Amino acid sequence: MSKRRVTSTDIAKATGVSRSAVSLVLNGRGDGMVDAGKQARIRAVARELGYVPNASAVNLRRQRTATIGLVTDAIASAPFAGPLLSAASDVALEAGYMILTIDTWQHPDYVDGAMATLRARDVDGLIYADAGLRQIEGLEAPLGIPLVLANAYVADDSLPAFIPDDEGGGRAAAELVLRAGHRRIAFITGNPDSPATVQRVRGLTAALNDAGLPVGDSIVPALYSLSSNHAAALELLRRPDRPTAILAANDRGATGVILAAASLGLSVPGDLSVVGYDDEQFLAAEVPPGLTTIALPHREMGRRATADLLARIAGEDRPYGGTQRLHCVPVVRGTVAPPPVA
Incomplete structure (x- = not known):
């Protein structure tokens, strides 16, 4: 009983x-x-x-339910974005709030329904979060409650958003190998329709220009996958003037680059330096000899988005809208060294 x-x-x-x-x-x-x-x-x-x-009685007096709705495209099942949800939950719980999450499993048509479902549960505010940086079209806050974005943004900045500074991250990746003395540098990109790809290429290009190096054919299109980066790396490393450093689209892509180098008898970092992107949990630190990478600020995005939403729920007067870009931190491990002596 x-x-x-x-x-x-x-x-x-x-x-x-x-x-x-x-x-x-x-x-x-x-x-x-x-x-x-x-x-x-x-x-x-x-x-x-x-x-x-009695929580119901307390919330009735406050005219709040002490719950936040969080709609994601695939974060609950993504291999590297879990810290965003974890940080959001930590901030919410510290303030006495619970988070109700709906993962739409990358079905954009489900987003409006997910928002409506959570609104019907009388959540006090909403967060929309993406596993990969994305520009959102046609997303509006339900009437009467605030909406904040994490790892997603709208073109006109009409919604508050917290996203990575991927241009700065691309520059930081290039500067890691430039400081080690590399001059033959290649960048294997991610999906061409991704805003992150565009911004990282922009940062890389700026760093190479500042160093007085031509971009030329050093930017190689690929996808955010191990196999795609592996194939691109094999092509690059078979060139007579092969690069001494390769910047990969993500950590899985960097793993593909390392495997490609090994298949050609090249050592990392002795013959080839490699830089990943994401600092993917359970991968980046485990890839021998430990992958040097650029960490996406997933935890910071979750923390900042939730804190901002709670402030709006509490009635704090804040300008509605604006995109804030958060620092992508270089994580130095064992895959970058000076270029081999010719």
């Missing part, structure tokens, strides 16, 4: 005071209304009896 919930009536009987006095104390309104000694006694008995406030 389940244990009955302790009520304010039970505490009133145990302390010999009125139920209204107990309610005033437990709701934080006892000062000036109930004797200080009685207040201490009421709180002590409440603890002894295991009293837990």
